[in-house]
Structures are given as structure tokens and as C-alpha cells.
Amino acid sequence: MSEPIVPTITNVAVWLTLLVLTGVTAGVAFIDLGPFNTVVALVIATVKALLVVLIFMHVKYTSEKLVKVVVISAIFFLALLLGLSLADYTTRLLM
Amino acid sequence: MATAAITAERENYLNQEYGIKSWLLTVDHKRIALLYLLSITFFFFIGGFFALLIRLELLTPAGDLVQGDTYNKLFTMHGQVMVFFFLIPSIPAVLGNFLVPLMIGAKDLAFPRINLLSWYLYIIAGILMLHCMLTGGVDTGWTFYTPFSTAFSNTKVIEAGLAIFISGFSSILTGLNFVVTIHRMRAPGMTWNRLPLFIWAHYATSIIQLLGTPVIAVTLVLVVLERALHLGIFDPTRGGDPLLFQHLFWFYSHPAVYIMILPAMGVVTEIVPCFSRKRIFGYKFVALSSISIAVFGFLVWAHHMFVAGISLYSALIFSALSYLVAVPSAIKVFNWTATMYKGSITFSTPMLYAFGFIGLFTMGGLTGLFLAALGIDVHVTDTYFVIAHFHYIMVGGAVMGYLGGMHFWWPKISGRMYPESLGRLAALIVFLGFNLTFFPQFILGYLGMPRRYWQYPPEFQVLNVLSTAGSTILAVGYLLPMVYFLWSMRYGKVAPDNPWGASGLEWMTSSPPPTFNFDRPPVVDWEAYDYENIPAPQEARSGG
């Protein structure tokens, strides 16, 4: 099993997409979407991160399942930290 | 068998090369394990010294041995040294480093130089901590709660925080090394379901080290920044929340207690089948329970904060999750006892420590359930009940697991047998001393004696005196092995490859092993804990 060689066109396409998405994020920030501004910004950021992880970091092409497990585990535990902490903060005033 | 009168000593990792440079620049996992052994033993004495002073002060209700500020420093530094410089490294860095490659049939860990770096980081951190202690110490409690630590304490918080930060990296690198090694360097035929459960336990421990330690690292960075620059992140007068510190601190520090206990459980799981001459009961359950403890351990941290001001709803969630985390630990206890049932038990020193572990860990664990109940916690939190609870687990559990493991693998590590009757005597002294020290503390806590107090009402004195008396007996119990282990290196019986008739690849190479572990790379085609097919050791284990 050798590391796959990603074609240049794919890399360039991802790069352009990332730049466009960056512009979109900055532009959308000036439009009033209420609370959805944050949601849109984070969704776009996540799409960009996914592109980098899957294509640039070769996670889409690797045959090692373990790498995917490691990435998902780290994100899961981070979500635990953020989620359970926020569970305290968002319910304090309900007492 | 003759003692030192052997013609030519086989080449092994100890005699392959001599000189201090060959030790300080070694990349052999076995030598690094010994470097760690010396270092953590040193810090165990330091932490024990602080414990001794604490117990001496508590002999009398009045604060008459040291001043209040000094007492705060004593319990702080006892905690910090014991947690970060003894318990967390102990089994993984000594026994894990030594045994993981041997048990899986590898020549070394995946990253030998990173292993050495790990030790040097530990030493640098230790020197920093020593300097901190010698130039004034810290008085915040090992928990560093803000805003006292960030705004009011006038002790060396930054230095202590940096020391622990560096020691955290040592821990992370050890965990990283173990995970990669276990995944990528198992010998042919060594499938996951044939791995010794000691390996499963260290794998689970390593996951916690990898995912938890970075959070306390960044938290300490924020504490140092806050203290130096008065930013306000944890300061209520500047809009900050002290509880944020506690959330971030305990997100690591609760899983950290599983870093301290899981390896000891792995040790017990190796000892019990060997001295019951029976395969472990429920291999898959034990393996899975280690992983479960690692995962669930991350879900319960705010049970340290029930009375700190978190919302009632989150307290309820964390309380329920805390009950859940007890289940996999209980599963292990059932599996150990089921293994012993109808086994052929030998009361060797390692087995005595394993028995002690099972009993004392169970008590400590059950009292954890008391603490997980919100109502009871309000009464006993921040009292000696909590102190007794965690010492039952850390000392009655982890330290006894460590000592049991040291005795079990001492022949493999040193090539010598320790004197068995002294070993059993010391185990008994440790057990008795431990119980006399810490059982009265459950009662004291329930009666209302607060923790971290240097004075107490006179009616608590009798129990405190009992506890102090117990601690001196415990100290003797700890000193004995250090003496006879050293003695055995010169005068102990030469150990055969497999003195216990134990299963596992480490027993199929010489005692001590050669530098590259095996003369020929092993190929595994048998199941773990194959005790039906392993003969009991021929030589009767008589007292030495």
C-alpha cells in the first residue's frame, strides 16, 4: 500500500473552493441573518476543514481506517468538553 | 541454584554496555523504564515526606507543629508530587515501558528516542518542581482553584504550573508511543484478542493521556497568563468565571484518576490468573471494560463541582453518569473473583498485593458511589470522607497494584528473585498500615472533619492519632521492599526465565532479557492465559 498521488487538478480545485468559501464567509458576515450568521459561518468553516482533512491530508484516499477513527475520536471528545460544559452554563439561570 | 557463582553471564540489557552515558543516552525501553523507576521512587519519598509532616501535625487538634500557611503548602505539594510525579507515571512509565514491547513481541517501542525525551521532560519538570518547593512552595491545593491561585496566593504558582505543564508532555508522549506500538508492532499472530489484558489496560490509559492531558496543559497556560497579566479569565471581579477553571481542570483531572488506576488493574489481571493457575474469566469483558472506563471517565468530571455552583440540571446529569462509570470497574472485580473461583491459589507476594487491591479498590470505588449521590455529597464533600475515598483507590488500589507488579516482574527486570517471606511480610504490613491510616478517615469525614484544615475540634483527636499511627506502619511497609529489592540485585537467587510459570511472551525470553528482547522474533499461535497448557513452576517457592 503506497500513498496515493492526488492529481494536481484536484488539489487546485480544492484550493479555489477554499478561497471562494473564505470570500463567502467574509461577505455573508455583513448580511443580517440574525442568529444564523453564526451557524452559516461555522458550517462554511466546517466544509473548509473537511476539504483540507479529506483531500489535502489524504484522509479520503488512505486505506488506514485507524486515521479516520483517530480524527473522529478527537472531535468527539472535544464535543464532549464543549457540550457538557455548556450544559452547565446554559442551564444555570433555569434554577 | 547458585547465586553469583555463574561462569559466564549471558548478555542482557543490563550488562550489554556500562557507563553513565550508556544509561543517559539509551533508547532501550527497558533501560528507560529503570531510569523512570529511580526517578519516581525519589518523588515518592518526597511526597511521602510531606504526608508524614501532615500526619504529625494532625496528631493534635491545635496547630502546633507548623503554621497554617505552611500546612497549606504541605498538602498542596503532597498532592502535586504524588499525583503528577509519582502516580501518573508510575506503572506506565516503569512497568509499561519495560513490558509493552516484550508482551507484544516487539524489539522496542515505536519511537525509542521520543521515549527518552519523555523521561527528560519528566526530569526537567521534576527539577522545576523541586526548585519551586525549595524556594517557597505552593499553597493553592493540588487543584489550583481560581481566583486564589491566579490573584491572591503569593506563592510560586507559575513555577509549579509550568512544572506540571512540562510533566504533562512527558505523559502525552508516553501515551502516544504506546498507542502506536500496540497498533503497529505486534508480532505475527498476536491479534487483539490474544493480547495480555495488561496491554489493553495500557492502551486505554494511553487514550486518556492523549486526549485529556492537553486540556490541563492549556488550562495551566491560561492560569499562568492570568496570574502574570491579570486578564480576568477566571476572575469574577473582571467578568470571569472561577467555575470555568474548574470545568477545564477537572475535564483532565478526573480522567487522570483513571490513568492512575487502569494500569494497576492491568497488573492485577496478569497476577490473578497466574496464581490461580486458571485463564482469566471473561477476557473480552475485561478488555472492553478498560476501554469503557477510558471513555466514560471523560463524562463525569463535574461531580467534583456539585457544590461549587454548577446548575442543578447539569449536576443531575453528571451524577447519573458517575454511577455509570462504576459499572465497568465492577465488571473487572467480578471477573477477577470468578477467575479465582475453583482455581489453585498460591499466596505469593504478588497475589497478596492483588488480593489487597481487589478488597481496597472495591471499598474505595463503592464510597465513590456515595459521593456521586448529590444529597450525600453535600454532606461529605470537602471532608475527610473524600480523602479516604481517593486514598483507598490511589494507595489501596494503584500503589498496591504497582508494588504487586514490581514483585511479579522483578525477576524479569533484574534477573534476581526477591526474598519471598520478606515480600509477604511487607505486603501484610502495607495492608495493615494502610487500613489503620485511612479507615478512620472515613469516619472522621462523615462526622464532619473538613479536609485541608490544620486544626480540628478535640473530639476528632483519637481517630487522627490512629490514622497517624497507621501511616508510620505504612511507611515501614514501603521501605522494606526498597531495601530487599536492592539487596536482591547482589544476593538474590538468580531467576529462571519463568519463575512463576506465567503466560505471556515476556516470560519466554531470558531474565533479564537481551537488549533486543528476543533471540528470534516470536510468532504467536496460542491464546492468552493459556494456563491449562502451562505447567506450574517446578521449584517450590520457598522463603528466601
Added chain:
Amino acid sequence: MADRPIAVEQHNPALKHHFVDMEQQREASSLGMWLFLATEIMFFGGMFCAYLIYRYWYFPDFAAASSSLDITLGTANTAVLICSSLTVVMAVRAAQLGKRQQQVVYLALTLVLGLAFLGIKGIEWTSKFKEHHIPGPTFNFEASLPGHPDQPVDQHHAQLFFSLYFAMTGMHALHMIIGVAIFTYLLYRAWKGAYTPEYHTPLENSGLYWHFVDIVWIYLFPLLYLIDRKK
């Protein structure tokens, strides 16, 4: 793991003695780097946690403070890092194809872009210093809450924003500096011809690190710079 041709690979001078073959060594190094990145996710995650909680508590003050950051420079820096990720990917590809000169060019470009990022960051921080937005005794943030010109921003809450801003971008910049140092070393080694199609593991794994630092910025940018620009 049993049957695999190992005769040739066992003699690769880059093979470390405790590994069976280059395949095992490569897989071990790769897994090691991914695990390290997992620890970094948790490390930065702690600061993200602090940030999220205070943003939840003090949203208007945070929005006002965020709007004082230079969105043009922030966007430009995001683009710089994205370009640098492309050059890293192309450098690794050049190594996979055995093209030494291409490797050197792309690695050099990566370094230039990395230094450009740090330069722009320096410009941003200098302007913050001049505006007295650096937390500490000189801190002074004068603004009103977005949409409420008569309500001033709470100084303490604004200082919290900037504390987290500097802590997070500072930690990120530190990781960039380390990345630049690593890639300088890689540039030197690549120029010496050390990286071949058979062995370019340090390049691959350092590339993973660089992409990770890029991803951290991908999240930092909207969270710090774009809280509320609606005016």
C-alpha cells in the same frame, strides 16, 4: 503482516532497526503524527471552550470588540494560509513523483507564505497595541454596543475578548513559527535530495501538521473576526 516482499526495503538506509520494514515504519510515523494532532485538537479545544462560554455570556461586548479587528487583514491571512496548504500538498506530490527541484520550489513558497502570515499578524497586533487593545494596565476599549449608541461596552468584558483573542491567535502563531522552523529544515533536506518516492515520510507528516494549523485558523477567523459585522 506475514507475507510481503521485504528484501529490498530492509536495506533502505532510512529503516530504523526496531521496525520490520519501511511499510511498518511509515505506518507507525503516520499514526504517531495523527495522534499528536489529536492532542493538539484538545489543546486548542480548551481555549475554544473558554471563548464559547464568554461569547455566550457577553455577546454584545464581544461583537463590538470583534468589529474592531481588521477584517481585510484577517481575510487576507486566511487566504495566505490556504495558499500555503496548496503549496505543501504540491511539495509532497513532487516528492512522490521524485521531482527534487519542484519540491524545493514548493517548500520555499510555503515558507514565504508562512512568513507572510506572521508578518500580517504582526501588523495586526501592532495596531492593536497602538489602540490600547492589549489586555493589561494600558487596556482601554472605547466603543458602544452594536445598535445601542448610548450604551458603552463593558471594559472588563471587552478585555476578556481581547485576552482570548491574543491567547488563541498567539498560540496559533507559536505553532506557525514552529511550522516555519520545521519547513526550513525540510527545505534544506529536500534540496539535499533526501526525499524520494520511496521515503518522504518527514515531508508527509510535517505537511499534516501544517494543514492542521491551517484548520485551526479556518475556525479562528470566523469566530474571532466575524461575530457581528452587520452594523
